[in-house]
Amino acid sequence: MKYAQTRQVMAIAPVIPVVVVSDAASAVEIARALVAGGIRVIEVTLRTEAGLAAIEAIAQQVDDICVGAGTVWTEAQAEQAIDAGAEFMVSPGIADDVNAVAQARDIAYLPGAQTVSEIAHLKRQGVTATKLFPASVVGGPAAIKAFASVFPDLVFCPTGGIKEDTARDYLALDCVPCVGGSWLVSADAVAGGDWEAVRLAAERAVALSDS
Numbered sequence: 615m616k617y618a619q620t621r622q623v624m625a626i627a628p629v630i631p632v633v634v635v636s637d638a639a640s641a642v643e644i645a646r647a648l649v650a651g652g653i654r655v656i657e658v659t660l661r662t663e664a665g666l667a668a669i670e671a672i673a674q675q676v677d678d679i680c681v682g683a684g685t686v687w688t689e690a691q692a693e694q695a696i697d698a699g700a701e702f703m704v705s706p707g708i709a710d711d712v713n714a715v716a717q718a719r720d721i722a723y724l725p726g727a728q729t730v731s732e733i734a735h736l737k738r739q740g741v742t743a744t745k746l747f748p749a750s751v752v753g754g755p756a757a758i759k760a761f762a763s764v765f766p767d768l769v770f771c772p773t774g775g776i777k778e779d780t781a782r783d784y785l786a787l788d789c790v791p792c793v794g795g796s797w798l799v800s801a802d803a804v805a806g807g808d809w810e811a812v813r814l815a816a817e818r819a820v821a822l823s824d825s
């Protein structure tokens with residue numbers, strides 16, 4: 615069971631941008647803008663029809679970015695995402711079937727958890743890194759501190775409700791190598807094709823790791 619890859623993905627940038635795309639072409643533009651701003655990782659959610667095609671297009675057309683699939687709930691989705699070129703997978707909650715695929719295919723995986731019991735379940739499955747979702751609702755940095763006290767060997771990627779101005783509070787915790795968030799790629803920027811706004815948001819996100 616190898617989960618070292620998950621921590622490698624979490625070490626790429628202080629933020630894993632979570633994107634919801636409506637077409638593969640704009641996904642490629644988004645990924646290029648993120649790379650131009652210094653963020654070399656992207657989580658494309660499978661919440662839209664275009665998600666898989668977007669992962670494939672980014673994997674084939676954008677250099678120097680680690681592309682992953684988000685909102686992965688089923689074994690079939692996991693297999694399809696990996697076949698499309700996903701290098702990591704993320705689920706908002708526990709999805710044991712997806713975890714089994716991640717282990718069988720030796721790919722980085724960040725399953726979500728909300729409670730101590732869910733984190734304990736994931737730990738029993740061999741998971742050493744979890745997405746905490748929705749982080750702001752679950753209790754923010756204070757909650758993560760409390761979770762970390764009973765799971766000192768785990769790391770967290772809090773996601774959900776985190777913005778540019780609150781990310782630093784999470785990243786200040788030793789057990790939080792990165793956060794996830796959709797704020798870098800706003801719906802307005804995508805609708806207007808404003809890739810420069812995405813690049814600038816990525817640049818500001820990189821700066822979050824400066825102490």
Ligand SMILES: O=C(O)C(=O)C[C@H](O)[C@H](O)COP(=O)(O)O
Nearest residue numbers: 632659684685706774775795796
């Ligand atoms: O689709 C998934 O797999 C999710 O778990 C949900 C996303 O991670 C959140 O939508 C990001 O949260 P926001 O930054 O608050 O928008």
